[in-house]
Amino acid sequence: MNREQLFLYVLLAIVTFSVFVVIRPFLEYVLLALLLAYVLFPLHVRLLESMSGRLASTRVAEMASALTLILASFVVLVLPILYILTAFLEDLRSISRGETDLQTALIERELAEVAGVDVDIQETAGQLTELLFSVFFQDVSHLIELTLHVSLGVALVLFLVFYLLLDGPALVAWLADASPLSPAVSSTLIDQIDRTTWGAVVGHAFAAVLQALIAGIGLYLAGISNVVFWTIVMMVLAFLPLIGVFMIWAPAAGYLFLIDETGAAIFLAVYGLTVVSFIDYYVRPIVIDKRARLNPAVILVGVFGGVYTLGFVGLFVGPILIGILVAIVETFRQEYRSSESAETKTSDDRVDTPTSSGISRLPRETQK
Template identity: 25%
Template sequence: MCRDHFLRGYGDLLLAAAIFIVAAVVFRPLLDVIALSMTFAVVAMPLKRRLNRRFGPPLAAMATTITAFALLLILGLFVAGILYQNIDYFRDTVARLASVFGEIQAGGFEFLPFIQPETIWRGLDAGLAGGLEYLAAQVFAVPGFFLRAATFFLVLYLALLFGERVYAEIRQRLPDRLDYAVGEISARSVDTLYAIYIVEVIVAVITFFIAIPFFYFMGYDRTLFFAFITGVFQLVPIIGPSFIMVLFSLLAVLEGDIIRAVLLIAVGYPVVAAFPDAYIRPVLMGGHTGISPVILWIGIFGGLYVMGIFGFVFGPLILTWVITVYRILIEGREPVGR
């Protein structure tokens, strides 16, 4: 009896898991793109549900996929255009920032003896060159690039079209205890992806638009470029745009512009850096408060270090799974019978 119950309850799940593992090994070169598209489908699902009321599932999934493609294309072209137009200016700014550390050390500040200006310059210059080479390699490797892009959007379309139904069917086959665990993990995963894709990106975009008038009235020549860099740094946990304000204020002090340095700290920090974090992010998060910001930070940093750019998403997501499973085991809650 126990053996039959085990086979009925878990045998098919073990078989399905084995098949998924084999498929993951076979499609390993595309696994990161497939997984990323599935996470993207999770946050795009609300749009698909709204469109589904008017157009039906196939057209709604297609319209959502096309919308995602258009947004990503516009964003990619915008970022590439700004970087292309300002590469030389960016390198000059990095050189000036490296000289700031030289001035600090020359002034007797020995709390950073291990930082040398030439080391900073060489590291940032190499990082910029390496990043551009990586992007160029991805773009000019046309067959591979288009294969991965096509895989992303095809999987996105299928996940939007069949994802909810497959998810519901799988949960119906799970034992109560396992179904409860999957439900908890799913809920926390949605919160995490919402925080990564929606909240972080929206806050970065808002920071970008707040920074435009600020840098314009501060008299900076390349307003759009500095606003863009500030918005990008909003995506960097802990550091954020505060790092930009501190560095620019140091440059202003060394250049003898004390008024600009004071304005960068007294106005730029609270308006451009603190306001989005202290007010906009909590408002956008709303009820999605189950994920600690510290967990997101650790997950993003660790994920970027281990998995590269894809770790920005999968790092926090995997940490969320670990913590959720830990809570389920510790709390020992019993699921409600179906």
């Protein structure tokens, strides 16, 4: 390595670190934009095919397709979260005012008899409501700062997704061309990353939605009220393997038991342990491992680590990063270890070794 190359490498490291420091406050939004653009791109291609003949130019069709998908994804992602938060706060207010369908008096009596614990559910709900409002609205300056940060982050996500949908393939091609790896190895690595990422994202989401819907059917059959709300909550929690939907159907079964609905409680418990858990133990490994080749335990570690580090977006980014690590290792194993084995075998074949009869591999003229 000469002085110019060394200087360039040092400069590259300094600038890369500086860029990371600059984008660090919005790192989770940047990663979310990359994730959304990756998921939406196949839909963008299909929608672009249908729009190309109707609009004046290809660029206009690309922009129209990208804007349509961004608007649709924004509605799909934001509205359920707003609905969950609004409904949750309204339920807490209703419980604190005593205006609820929950049989709170019966639950309090059963808890006192079974566990020996005196609990005032109405008072507890009121205190929790006041705590939530104090956390979010007491510090006005913090609320303004949080609102500004989230607004800037959402705007950044929208702009990044838009331009990634338009120029994403060109960016991938540039990265592959700028990579020091050979074109064949770069192509293999990109294919490996694509397969593991798609399996971790789409397989993870498919399993979560399917499990939430099946668990919601169980809640409906057991007679739990407000099933739509709890199903949407479970769609979010189901991204946590093994323990996600359990956090909903298990307390629901306990609630039914406390209000003397023993048959419904037993049904929901058995349904959750068998039918709902079937998704975690069988369906989730199939839909994820088929493409991502990741063990569910690895997915769980990636989810918890990602959530702890990056918040909500870490639900996906954590497993994806582990999947990318697996893809890099798999590419190294396939490309370099196999080539080293082939070179070793070729060099061994070139060495003259005695045959079984003791005659060396020499030309016939020499042997005579």
